[in-house]
Amino acid sequence: MKTIVLANHKGGCAKTTTALNIAVALAAQGSRVLAVDLDPQGNLSAVFGVDLEELEESRRTSMRLMLDPQGDFSEYVSQVRPRVDIIPCCLDDEAEAVITAADSRELLLKEKLEPAQAGYDYCVIDTPPSLGTPTLNALAMSDLTIVPIDTGLFALLGIKQLLRKVTRISKRYSPQMQILALSTKYTSRQKLDREVRERVLARFGEDYVFQTTVPKLVAVEEATATLKAVGEAHAESPATFAFRKLVKEIREVLGDEEVGAQAIVRNAK
Ligand SMILES: Nc1ncnc2c1ncn2[C@@H]1O[C@H](COP(=O)(O)OP(=O)(O)O)[C@@H](O)[C@H]1O
Ligand SMILES: [Mg+2]
Numbered sequence: 304m305k306t307i308v309l310a311n312h313k314g315g316c317a318k319t320t321t322a323l324n325i326a327v328a329l330a331a332q333g334s335r336v337l338a339v340d341l342d343p344q345g346n347l348s349a350v351f352g353v354d355l356e357e358l359e360e361s362r363r364t365s366m367r368l369m370l371d372p373q374g375d376f377s378e379y380v381s382q383v384r385p386r387v388d389i390i391p392c393c394l395d396d397e398a399e400a401v402i403t404a405a406d407s408r409e410l411l412l413k414e415k416l417e418p419a420q421a422g423y424d425y426c427v428i429d430t431p432p433s434l435g436t437p438t439l440n441a442l443a444m445s446d447l448t449i450v451p452i453d454t455g456l457f458a459l460l461g462i463k464q465l466l467r468k469v470t471r472i473s474k475r476y477s478p479q480m481q482i483l484a485l486s487t488k489y490t491s492r493q494k495l496d497r498e499v500r501e502r503v504l505a506r507f508g509e510d511y512v513f514q515t516t517v518p519k520l521v522a523v524e525e526a527t528a529t530l531k532a533v534g535e536a537h538a539e540s541p542a543t544f545a546f547r548k549l550v551k552e553i554r555e556v557l558g559d560e561e562v563g564a565q566a567i568v569r570n571a572k
Contacts, residue, residue: 304337304416304419304420304421304422304423304424304425304426305424305425305426305446305447305557305559306425306426306427306428306441306444306445306446306447307325307425307426307427307428307445307446307447307448307449307553308428308430308441308442308444308445308447308448308449309321309322309427309428309429309430309449309451310430310438310441310442310448310449310450310465310469311432311450311451311452311462311465312432312433312434312438312461312464312465313432313453313457313458313460313461314432315432315453316451316452316453316458316487316488317451317453317487317488317517318429318430318432318451319342319346319347319350319429320487320523320527321449321451321485321487321517322338322347322427322428322429323347323350323351323527323532324523324532324533324534324542324546325427325546325549325550325553326338326387326425326427326532327384327387327532327534327535328532328534328546328547328549328550329424329425329427329550329553330384330385330386330387331534332550333386334386334424334425335386335422335423335424335425336386336387336388336423336424336425336426336427337380337388337389337390337416337419337422337423337425337426337427338351338383338387338388338389338390338426338427338428338429339365339389339390339412339416339426339427339428339429339441340365340389340390340391340392340429341365341366341392341412341428341429341430341431341437341438341440341441342392342429342430342431342432342437343366343392343393343394343395343396343399343431344394344431345358345391345392345393345394346429347389347391347392347429348389348391348392348393349530350527350530351383351384351387351389351391351530352383352530353381353383353389353391355391355393358391358393359393359394359395362395362398363378363379363381363391364379364390364391364392364393364395364398365379365390365391365392365412365437366392366395366398366399366402366437367379367395367398368390368412368415369398369402369411369412369415369440370398370401370402370405370411371415374415375418376390376415376416376418376419377418377419388423399435399436399437402436402437402440403435403436408436408439408440409436409439409440409442409443409472409475409476410440410443410476411440412440412441412443412444413440413443413444413476416444424559426444428441428445434464434465434468439468439472442468442469442472442473442476442477442480443472443475443476443477444476444477445473445477445480446477446479446480446481446557447480447481447482447483447553447556447557448469448473448480448481448482448483449482449483449484449485449513449553450462450465450482450483450484450485451484451485451487452484452485452486452487452499452503453486453487453488454486454488454489454490454493454495454496454499454500454519455495455499456495458499458503459499459502459503459506462506466482469482481556481557482511483507483511483512483513483556484503484506484507484511484512484513485512485513485515485516485517485549486499486500486503486512486513486516486517487516487517487519488517488518488519489516489517489518489519490518490519491516491518500512500516513549513552514552515545515548515549515552516545517542517545517546517549518541518542518545520533520540520541520542522536522537522540522542523540523542525537532546533546534546534547
């Protein structure tokens with residue numbers, strides 16, 4: 304299982320949308336995906352159809368899993384698509400406070416998901432708009448950290464701080480981690496969007512920015528509003544093609560082109 308983390312403490316830069324769409328696209332190509340929501344806002348859980356009110360009662364959440372010494376991850380998983388399971392999240396200040404105070408607090412998730420390694424090809428983790436302990440737990444098990452950067456004046460604010468944290472965690476716990484920026488909500492016709500992308504390329508270096516840009520399109524928002532990935536709602540949308548291309552790049556970066564092909568064969572059997 305390889306772990307893909309969406310991280311950027313700037314809200315609204317399309318972390319959740321990207322997590323949803325790559326999880327569904329990977330599964331559509333035959334991979335087995337474990338989605339993990341670490342954001343107490345529960346957006347990824349909600350778009351995957353999890354009932355957040357019920358979840359507040361049952362507390363079968365990613366944060367409670369991290370605090371459950373005996374519990375197995377499988378008790379926290381719901382299947383939301385063929386080949387996509389989710390460990391959801393909802394508002395739980397108490398759990399978040401305990402996680403933040405725990406010993407070895409950055410490794411809680413990695414340890415709890417060790418037994419999931421064999422059952423999935425990819426783990427896709429959505430993080431909250433903060434660099435707190437839940438996000439650090441995601442980074443500590445990351446093979447590929449994707450930093451979605453939307454366009455607009457404030458897009459690159461705070462990136463230095465983010466990269467500093469990512470580097471610290473990566474050095475200590477996940478030296479294999481690769482980090483790439485992704486242009487999201489991108490309109491190539493707009494000068495500001497192109498300028499921001501130039502700055503992203505300059506900051507990260509060409510090799511560390513996905514060639515794929517995800518276009519800003521109502522189809523993406525509409526799909527999310529009806530609890531679907533854009534590919535499920537609009538098969539011919541340019542955004543559907545963009546996410547497919549992104550997944551191809553992700554597999555290349557992770558050296559996994561073969562895995563995709565094998566998974567398709569497995570799926571066909
Ligand atoms: N490619 C896109 N085109 C249009 N709207 C988008 C696109 N990606 C994300 N959005 C919208 O931008 C807003 C923020 O996205 P979201 O994924 O929730 O960001 P984050 O998780 O980083 O806070 C949402 O309303 C979402 O529907
Ligand atoms: Mg989000």
